[in-house]
Amino acid sequence: xxxxxxxxxxxxxxxxxxxxxxxxxxxxxxxxxxxxxxxxxxxxxxxxxxxxxxxxxxxxxxxxxxxxxxxxxxxxxxxxxxxxxxxxxxxxxxxxxxxxxxxxxxxxxxxxxxxxxxxxxxxxxxxxxxxxxxxxxxxxxxxxxxxxxxxxxxxxxxxxxxxxxxxxxxxxxxxxxxxxxxxxxxxxxxxxxxxxxxxxxxxxxxxxxxxxxxxxxxxxxxxxxxxxxxxxxxxxxxxxxxxxxxxxxxxxxxxxxxxxxxxxxxxxxxxxxxxxxxxxxxx
Numbered sequence: 001x002x003x004x005x006x007x008x009x010x011x012x013x014x015x016x017x018x019x020x021x022x023x024x025x026x027x028x029x030x031x032x033x034x035x036x037x038x039x040x041x042x043x044x045x046x047x048x049x050x051x052x053x054x055x056x057x058x059x060x061x062x063x064x065x066x067x068x069x070x071x072x073x074x075x076x077x078x079x080x081x082x083x084x085x086x087x088x089x090x091x092x093x094x095x096x097x098x099x100x101x102x103x104x105x106x107x108x109x110x111x112x113x114x115x116x117x118x119x120x121x122x123x124x125x126x127x128x129x130x131x132x133x134x135x136x137x138x139x140x141x142x143x144x145x146x147x148x149x150x151x152x153x154x155x156x157x158x159x160x161x162x163x164x165x166x167x168x169x170x171x172x173x174x175x176x177x178x179x180x181x182x183x184x185x186x187x188x189x190x191x192x193x194x195x196x197x198x199x200x201x202x203x204x205x206x207x208x209x210x211x212x213x214x215x216x217x218x219x220x221x222x223x224x225x226x227x228x229x230x231x232x233x234x235x236x237x238x239x240x241x242x243x244x245x246x247x248x249x250x251x252x253x254x255x256x257x258x259x260x261x262x263x264x265x266x267x268x269x270x271x272x273x274x275x276x277x278x279x280x281x282x283x
Contacts, residue, residue, distance in 0.1 A: 003034040003246070005253065008078060008265045008277035010037040011245040012205045013164065013193045014229035016068040017043055021231030026242040027072045027080075033246035036078035037269075037277050040069050041129050041164065041193075044087035045112075047232070051098070055111025058086065062119055078281050081273075084116035085129030085152065088166050091145050092133065106144035110151040117155040126273055128152055128159075129193075131166035150179055157184035162272050164191045165202065177201035189272055194228055203272055206264075208240055208248045217252065217260035222268040225249075 011030065016023055030038065042065040045052060050061050062084045072080040086109045094105040119125035130152030132145035149165070153176075156163040163185065167173065170192075177187035180202075188203050195204030197215025205224040206216045216223040225248065227240035252261050269275050 002031050002077060005034040005246065005249055007249065007253075007261055008037055008269075008281055009035045009246050009249050010039070010078075010225065010265045010269055010277055011035060011227055011229070011242070012039050012191070012224040012269075013041055013083070013226035014038060014242065015043045015231045016040050016065070016072065017048075017231040018068055018071070019064075021233055022242075023068065023231065024071055024075060026229060026231060027075045030242040030246065031076055033243040034249065035242070035246045036076055036281055037265075038069075038072055038076065038080040039083050039126065039164075039273075040065055040072065040080050041083045042085070043231070045090060046093055052108060052112060055108070055113075055115040058112040058115050062116060062125075066119070066124060078277060081126035081275070082119070082124065083127045083129050083164055084119055084125045085164070086112040086116070086148070087129075088131040088133055088145055088148070091141055091148070092137065095141060102138075102140040102144040105141075106147050109148045113148070113152050113155055117159050120155075120159045120161045126275070127162040127164060127191075128156055129164040129166065131164075131193075132168070134166065134168045149176070150183065153180045153183040153185050153190065156180075156189065162189040162191060164193050164205070166193055169194075169196070171196055171198050171200065173199065173201035175201075188222065191224065191272060193226065195223075197223075203268065208244045210248070210251065213248055213252065213260075216264075217257050220260075220263075222271055223264055224268050224272070225264050 069080045069082045094100040190202035192202045197212040205226045
């Protein structure tokens with residue numbers, strides 16, 4: 001029987017790979033621990049064997065995620081939602097491994113984001129995912145990546161949806177928040193995945209480690225919780241497991257941090273994504 005923590009419990013960023021990874025067993029583990037809602041981000045295209053040459057080539061990656069989300073929603077007391085986009089690390093695969101010029105890589109990745117945005121437009125996906133490399137790269141690749149990121153923000157504005165970001169580690173992304181405002185997207189609807197407990201600019205999606213969560217709870221600002229579970233059998237200990245968010249919610253509740261839990265699992269999901277995690281909870 002699934003544990004009931006008395007609250008919606010949302011993992012804001014994880015991956016599911018029913019074909020190669022743990023897939024739905026990871027969802028069951030999350031649910032048994034008290035988890036209720038998932039935002040499932042498509043795995044990087046190259047990990048699913050997709051070598052794109054056009055925006056349409058990303059479609060099988062997105063369809064794989066939609067199928068996983070539909071199956072996950074049948075298991076959860078709440079539901080799952082898809083977050084679709086192009087992993088910013090693809091730029092290096094294209095430039096270094098396949099010989100693309102940075103501008104060519106930029107155009108292909110933007111086309112992939114435009115394909116992802118079609119799923120948001122028709123209601124199949126909740127949000128978009130983009131970003132820029134979290135590692136050192138050339139100035140040309142950095143500029144191309146920022147152009148991709150800015151296109152993601154434009155698509156978020158055009159489709160009235162949130163945008164998750166994969167970026168370098170930082171506690172100050174006010175520049176990106178300003179880009180969002182220029183594009184017509186509220187900065188609070190831009191989410192930094194793999195965030196620490198403090199962040200200026202976008203909304204932080206905080207990795208569910210105790211020290212980071214303590215900082216986020218102490219701030220009292222909007223935040224989300226995530227594991228970045230990668231569902232990769234070749235990296236079984238990578239990042240955090242699917243039970244982590246429910247366990248950390250229990251830990252926060254035991255510490256008297258009920259307001260922080262409501263912030264991360266009810267109020268901020270509503271503020272960022274426009275979803276009601278209480279109304280979608282089947283008890």
